[in-house]
């Protein structure tokens with residue numbers, strides 16, 4: 001995308017259950033772009049279908065405990081952030097920790113500021129709701145994410161892991177205090 005010539009505004013809004021189809025398809029594309037770095041094999045194909053299908057997002061969207069903010073341009077979904085209040089983590093000390101569960105922007109629209117707008121919107125909503133810290137985990141092999149969050153105020157708080165289908169992957173834990181947000 002030519003960033004300099006794109007005058008179409010990107011708008012943010014809260015998701016509704018009707019958005020499950022587009023969120024699931026966008027999430028599948030971004031997931032594969034990010035994690036299928038060697039191509040597709042059965043384990044990652046199953047993981048993509050099991051965690052990113054529209055049918056998986058529909059009940060999450062229907063439960064108000066899950067918060068989704070969408071980024072749209074010309075009526076099309078180009079990214080979303082998913083977060084959840086009051087999610088403890090063994091390595092996180094906070095009164096009201098919120099978890100940033102997914103920040104996904106279509107590659108075609110990356111590096112245009114959409115991710116940062118979504119991230120800041122989630123942090124502002126979380127702080128407004130009383131959260132004092134946002135945490136997230138990112139795959140250690142995701143160099144872009146590992147560079148991205150520290151530039152946005154997140155501190156690397158150590159190593160965690162994620163397992164599926166008998167394989168274990170190292171993740172980094174990132175945290176950001178939300179004290180300064182909204183003040």
Ligand SMILES: CC(C)(COP(=O)(O)OP(=O)(O)OC[C@H]1O[C@@H](n2cnc3c(N)ncnc32)[C@H](O)[C@@H]1OP(=O)(O)O)[C@@H](O)C(=O)NCCC(=O)NCCS
Pocket residue numbers: 003030034101102103104105106109110111112113114115116117137138142144145147148151
């Ligand atoms: C990581 C990710 C969320 C970043 O989203 P993004 O929309 O590209 O992020 P931004 O555009 O806000 O910022 C990225 C870079 O673009 C540049 N940028 C931001 N706004 C810009 C603008 N208006 N014009 C030109 N460049 C811009 C910045 O230089 C920034 O780099 P920096 O970190 O050195 O400051 C996105 O790449 C993504 O979805 N990746 C795949 C999924 C993933 O890994 N998610 C995170 C783990 S859950």
